[in-house]
Amino acid sequence: MAALIECEDVWKVYRVGDMEVQALRGLSLTIEQGEFVAIMGSSGSGKSTLMNILGCLDQPTKGRYRLNGIEAGNLKPDQLAGIRNQQIGFVFQSFNLIPRTSALENAQLPLFYRGLSLKEQRAQAAAALGRVGLQGREHHYPTQLSGGQQQRVAIARALVTSPSLLLADEPTGNLDTQSSQEIMKILETLNRDEGITIILVTHEVDVAAFAAREIVIKDGQVLSDRVTKERPTAIPVGG
Amino acid sequence: MSAFVWLTILTALRILARNRMRAGLTMLGIVIGVAAVIAMVSIGEGAKRAVQAQIATMGTNVIVIFPGVTSASGVRGSQGSAMTLTVSDALDLKKRIPLLADTGWAKRDVMQIIYGNRNWNGPINGISPSYLTIRDWSFTSGGPFTQTDLESAARVALIGQTIVGNLFEPGEEPVGAVIRIKNVPFHVIGVLAPKGQSAQGADQDDVIFIPFSTAERKVFGTSFIGSVGAMFGSTDQVEDLPMAAEQIREVLRSRHRIQTEQEDDFTIRTQVDIGKVQEGTSETLTMMLFAIASVSLLVGGIGIMNILLVSVTERTREIGVRMAVGAKRRHIMMQFLIEAMTLSLVGGLLGIVLGVAGAKLTTLIAGWPTIISGNVILLAFFFSLVVGLFFGLYPANKAARLNPIEALRYE
Numbered sequence: 001m002a003a004l005i006e007c008e009d010v011w012k013v014y015r016v017g018d019m020e021v022q023a024l025r026g027l028s029l030t031i032e033q034g035e036f037v038a039i040m041g042s043s044g045s046g047k048s049t050l051m052n053i054l055g056c057l058d059q060p061t062k063g064r065y066r067l068n069g070i071e072a073g074n075l076k077p078d079q080l081a082g083i084r085n086q087q088i089g090f091v092f093q094s095f096n097l098i099p100r101t102s103a104l105e106n107a108q109l110p111l112f113y114r115g116l117s118l119k120e121q122r123a124q125a126a127a128a129l130g131r132v133g134l135q136g137r138e139h140h141y142p143t144q145l146s147g148g149q150q151q152r153v154a155i156a157r158a159l160v161t162s163p164s165l166l167l168a169d170e171p172t173g174n175l176d177t178q179s180s181q182e183i184m185k186i187l188e189t190l191n192r193d194e195g196i197t198i199i200l201v202t203h204e205v206d207v208a209a210f211a212a213r214e215i216v217i218k219d220g221q222v223l224s225d226r227v228t229k230e231r232p233t234a235i236p237v238g239g
Numbered sequence: 240m241s242a243f244v245w246l247t248i249l250t251a252l253r254i255l256a257r258n259r260m261r262a263g264l265t266m267l268g269i270v271i272g273v274a275a276v277i278a279m280v281s282i283g284e285g286a287k288r289a290v291q292a293q294i295a296t297m298g299t300n301v302i303v304i305f306p307g308v309t310s311a312s313g314v315r316g317s318q319g320s321a322m323t324l325t326v327s328d329a330l331d332l333k334k335r336i337p338l339l340a341d342t343g344w345a346k347r348d349v350m351q352i353i354y355g356n357r358n359w360n361g362p363i364n365g366i367s368p369s370y371l372t373i374r375d376w377s378f379t380s381g382g383p384f385t386q387t388d389l390e391s392a393a394r395v396a397l398i399g400q401t402i403v404g405n406l407f408e409p410g411e412e413p414v415g416a417v418i419r420i421k422n423v424p425f426h427v428i429g430v431l432a433p434k435g436q437s438a439q440g441a442d443q444d445d446v447i448f449i450p451f452s453t454a455e456r457k458v459f460g461t462s463f464i465g466s467v468g469a470m471f472g473s474t475d476q477v478e479d480l481p482m483a484a485e486q487i488r489e490v491l492r493s494r495h496r497i498q499t500e501q502e503d504d505f506t507i508r509t510q511v512d513i514g515k516v517q518e519g520t521s522e523t524l525t526m527m528l529f530a531i532a533s534v535s536l537l538v539g540g541i542g543i544m545n546i547l548l549v550s551v552t553e554r555t556r557e558i559g560v561r562m563a564v565g566a567k568r569r570h571i572m573m574q575f576l577i578e579a580m581t582l583s584l585v586g587g588l589l590g591i592v593l594g595v596a597g598a599k600l601t602t603l604i605a606g607w608p609t610i611i612s613g614n615v616i617l618l619a620f621f622f623s624l625v626v627g628l629f630f631g632l633y634p635a636n637k638a639a640r641l642n643p644i645e646a647l648r649y650e
Contacts, residue, residue, distance in 0.1 A: 055563070057562075081562060082565065085564065085565020086565070096559075097560075109564050110564040113570055114565070
């Protein structure tokens with residue numbers, strides 16, 4: 001069984017005017033199914049670029065990135081969109097809910113692009129909202145929800161497609177301490193009980209402490225990679 | 240249709256409902272354009288129908304032949320000033336051209352008509368009886384005069400509605416009355432059914448018909464006996480008109496001994512020619528309508544494009560999120576195209592309602608006849624759809640080509 005994520009000598013080079021910016025310089029990384037990984041690093045370290053590549057929003061300039069055995073580097077934009085829809089859930093720092101649209105409809109969005117019937121979309125989205133503790137708030141608009149609740153809607157939206165990978169880019173960056181803890185507990189539970197692979201980008205040490213593995217990125221390369229917690233043995237790999 | 244399309248249409252409607260003011264202003268161009276076209280085409284169609292009805296009052300398949308102009312040392316008189324056409328021309332035409340179903344002739348002069356203590360100046364027409372059938376005159380009371388009346392130069396008259404209105408009391412029966420034209424007493428034997436205005440705008444009911452021979456000998460005091468003011472012919476089929484006109488020309492040229500290099504001393508007009516002039520007018524009108532329609536639809540379309548570009552910019556992050564959760568380019572494209580088409584279609588429908596109401600109101604207030612054709616409504620609907628599609632393409636394509644990373648980062 002191959003690893004969920006395999007990065008081999010990944011380079012990402014941008015051109016800004018005449019300047020060439022090397023955001024990633026030969027980064028290699030392997031993440032197994034069911035892991036909870038925190039990626040840390042100062043701004044400009046290349047961690048955002050890495051997240052974009054892992055999330056199939058971007059492609060490496062050089063090197064190989066395989067997700068679930070699929071070579072993502074050669075895919076066309078619409079194929080990448082298909083992979084994002086099928087395999088990846090995103091949670092953003094600023095929630096990125098669609099304004100003036102109910103929690104339920106926000107959570108439905110990925111299913112909408114799967115072409116499911118409206119009935120199925122609603123049922124699955126309502127179930128996902130239930131898993132993040134938002135029963136009864138299906139018809140609230142983002143403006144009627146607290147920051148923590150909005151982020152939970154975003155998690156429900158990421159979960160609704162049963163993705164193999166959940167990417168959380170500073171999910172607690174805009175939240176107070178209590179909401180941050182709640183959100184992290186939800187992620188922890190999803191990882192522990194459902195075996196969803198979570199990759200988390202954060203600056204905060206206490207947030208990173210929820211993860212079982214900590215990868216530090218510096219200058220577009222892996223600076224350190226260590227296991228901080230024993231992996232729970234109850235979850236079979238690939239489960 | 241798939242759930243996707245329906246939901247996108249619903250979403251588009253919701254977005255429009257949310258920004259009612261903006262949507263309304265955006266649609267205004269299309270609304271006004273479509274309304275103007277529908278109202279004006281309805282009025283134009285109504286006018287065209289009215290003109291066609293007027294042309295039909297000339298009679299059926301009519302050919303009119305006027306004498307040419309007199310020319311003295313190069314100075315030309317008015318049309319019909321020459322006395323080149325004669326009764327024998329008309330009789331000969333009928334004999335020699337089988338295509339002609341009938342020929343008639345007339346000569347007119349304006350004179351005073353007296354009845355009791357009233358008088359009126361109206362055109363007196365000396366005519367052959369065939370003229371009445373060629374021009375399709377019918378009667379509200381009494382009847383036409385006959386060939387016998389013509390041969391005996393009987394003092395009988397047929398009068399039009401305008402004459403009746405000016406000489407007789409309301410309700411008084413003119414048939415049987417004696418009127419005097421230039422002091423010659425005439426028996427009124429028929430009252431003509433009204434024809435209204437001619438295509439040129441003249442009152443066709445201001446008319447008195449008397450036998451040609453009577454007019455010539457007892458009323459007009461003509462110096463050239465047998466000369467006519469105009470000749471008329473008719474054919475059974477409208478398609479025969481041009482051929483008949485050509486044959487008339489040949490016969491008249493030979494009878495008048497006109498050399499090949501000389502101009503005709505007469506003018507031939509068929510009902511088709513007169514209709515063509517009117518058609519030309521309505522074609523110009525149609526072209527103008529199309530110009531107005533294109534300009535207003537263009538302006539409306541640009542308005543839609545403008546507001547959609549604003550919308551794409553405003554909703555850049557939303558587009559980024561949609562792409563992140565798996566929207567393909569065609570999904571984003573469809574979303575904005577459907578929004579554009581919803582705008583233009585709703586605008587078009589409002590325009591149709593407004594245009595039909597405007598046409599009805601014109602009939603109600605100004606009394607102009609209007610005809611609302613289903614084709615125009617369909618065309619307007621179709622065009623607003625096309626405008627939405629065309630002017631939505633650029634913004635939709637712009638949205639679909641956004642880079643998801645940059646879109647997500649957009650502030």
